[in-house]
Amino acid sequence: MQFTRDIKMADVIHINYMLLTILKRFNIPLGFGDKTIEKVCRSHDVNTDFFLEIINSFHDKSYFPEQNLKAFSLELIVKYLRNTHDYYMLEKIPEIEGYIEELIQNCVTENKPNLSMLKKFFTDYKQELNEHIKKEDEMVLPYVLEIDKAYKNNTIDKPLYDKIKNYSINDYEDEHENVEDKLFDLKNIIIKYLPPLQNKNLCNTILIELFLLERDLNDHSRIEDTVLVPKVDQMEQELTKMYESDQG
Amino acid sequence: MxxxxxxxxxxxxxxxxxxxxxxxxxxxxxxxxxxxxxxxxxxxxxxxxxxxxxxxxxxxxxxxxxxxxxxxxxxxxxxxxxxxxxxxxxxxxxxxxxxxxxxxxxxxxxxxxxxxxxxxxxxxxxLIEATGLSQREIDILKQVALGMTNKEISEHLHISMHTVITHRKNITAKLGIKTIAGLTIYAVLNNIINPEDVEM
The missing domain is CATH 3.40.50.2300 (Response regulator)
Known part of the structure; x- marks a missing residue:
């Protein structure tokens, strides 16, 4: 099914509780009573159409409204991506780290060194993810905004032209993979190879969090790769053409 | 095993x-x-x-x-x-x-x-029941976990690079582990290498 603006926000969560994290990213708190998506969005200053496209594309993988999403301003998309980055680095990753630490503290068996090894693995993963996100926040997204501004103003100067020639948004598409492999391994090590742990509840919590994080990251990359990249790519092409015809 | x-x-x-x-x-x-x-x-x-x-x-x-x-x-x-x-x-x-x-x-x-x-x-x-890895695959896993490159492994075990790569693909498929860091943890858990041999 597809969510539309007149559906009650409470029903959205009943239908798919995974969308709770998306609400958080848009800074929409719970307690919406019987208000519709549109009403809730408006009262929190959120662009309803953009919100709908995001929740629909998370809810149903086969629904990918590239054309619609591409209609939104890049500023809106960039802001959303930044919020998502913060959600990973400031909330989700430290939370999972805390669980792993708790697992180590509670362990009195000889599994303890194994858990320390797992912790080191996760710390390395965090480091890689952090570098990847930092690069996006500090280089890619500012570049995107620069392109957006030039496109809106219909002007392009030589420095920007050179920049496009040196680094195109398409280069960035290839950089997603490695980080995902580590998360995949971590899950399998816990499921298949780590000797059984005393604290099974905590262990399950960690696994579930890893599954959720993986899914969230995949959806996140999908938005970057299928919305942001093609949109910027198109702008790059038009700007380059404009510059070259001005020069010629 | x-x-x-x-x-x-x-x-x-x-x-x-x-x-x-x-x-x-x-x-x-x-x-x-x-x-x-x-x-x-x-x-x-x-x-x-x-x-x-x-x-x-x-x-x-x-x-x-x-x-x-x-x-x-x-x-x-x-x-x-x-x-x-x-x-x-x-x-x-x-x-x-x-x-x-x-x-x-x-x-x-x-x-x-x-x-x-x-x-x-x-x-x-x-630990752990049978892994399904062959002895040769275990040898190669050991070298990978110790941080050796494909080229070093091929020289060390006197096999071609192509063979090393094929073995590595099979190991990853059998274990469901893709990264070197993940394979290293697997090797330590199964006593294929000692924890002291790697920087963990």
Missing amino acids: IRDKLHIVLVLPNIMESIAIKKLITDCGIIAGFSEFPDIHQLIHYLSNHSPQYIFIHQSKITPENLDNLNMYNGKSESLCFIKVGESQINHTEKLFRHVLDTQKNENEIMKQIVHIFEPVQPATR
């Missing part, structure tokens, strides 16, 4: 105690098969043609007579270990029992006792 399971025998007064001890042992990562007997008489009968490694006996089951019968197993085999199970203030005078397990302590204390009892067991016996 198929290993024999440990064989553990329990002579305990009730089902609750037996369930609890089995759970605690399993939680310590010990993979074992259990046999249970209601009294020492039946245990002795069983020992005439079986050789378990660990025998847990509750103090209430011990009498001077049956203790004499059990004493003939004392020192008979290095790998046979008797453990006396009981409530607090358990006396530990009989030479037969290498350890006592005080069931009145809290869960953490009991876990520590069990870990101590099973300390001599090689970690290998505690």
Whole structure:
């Protein structure tokens, strides 16, 4: 099914509780009573159409409204991506780290060194993810905004032209993979190879969090790769053409 | 890498105690098969043609007579270990029992006792069933975990780069682990390499 603006926000969560994290990213708190998506969005200053496209594309993988999403301003998309980055680095990753630490503290068996090894693995993963996100926040997204501004103003100067020639948004598409492999391994090590742990509840919590994080990251990359990249790519092409015809 | 399971025998007064001890042992990562007997008489009968490694006996089951019968197993085999199970203030005078397990302590204390009892067991016996890796794949996994490049591995094992890459693909497919860091953890968990050999 597809969510539309007149559906009650409470029903959205009943239908798919995974969308709770998306609400958080848009800074929409719970307690919406019987208000519709549109009403809730408006009262929190959120662009309803953009919100709908995001929740629909998370809810149903086969629904990918590239054309619609591409209609939104890049500023809106960039802001959303930044919020998502913060959600990973400031909330989700430290939370999972805390669980792993708790697992180590509670362990009195000889599994303890194994858990320390797992912790080191996760710390390395965090480091890689952090570098990847930092690069996006500090280089890619500012570049995107620069392109957006030039496109809106219909002007392009030589420095920007050179920049496009040196680094195109398409280069960035290839950089997603490695980080995902580590998360995949971590899950399998816990499921298949780590000797059984005393604290099974905590262990399950960690696994579930890893599954959720993986899914969230995949959806996140999908938005970057299928919305942001093609949109910027198109702008790059038009700007380059404009510059070259001005020069010629 | 198929290993024999440990064989553990329990002579305990009730089902609750037996369930609890089995759970605690399993939680310590010990993979074992259990046999249970209601009294020492039946245990002795069983020992005439079986050789378990660990025998847990509750103090209430011990009498001077049956203790004499059990004493003939004392020192008979290095790998046979008797453990006396009981409530607090358990006396530990009989030479037969290498350890006592005080069931009145809290869960953490009991876990520590069990870990101590099973300390001599090689970690290998505690882990993991057959991996499905061939000996050659294990050799290559070892080199990968130690941080060697494909080129170094091919020189070291006198095989072509192409062969190394094929083996690595198969290892990843069999284990479901893609990264070198992940393969290293797998190798340590399975005693293919020592933790000291890698910077963890």
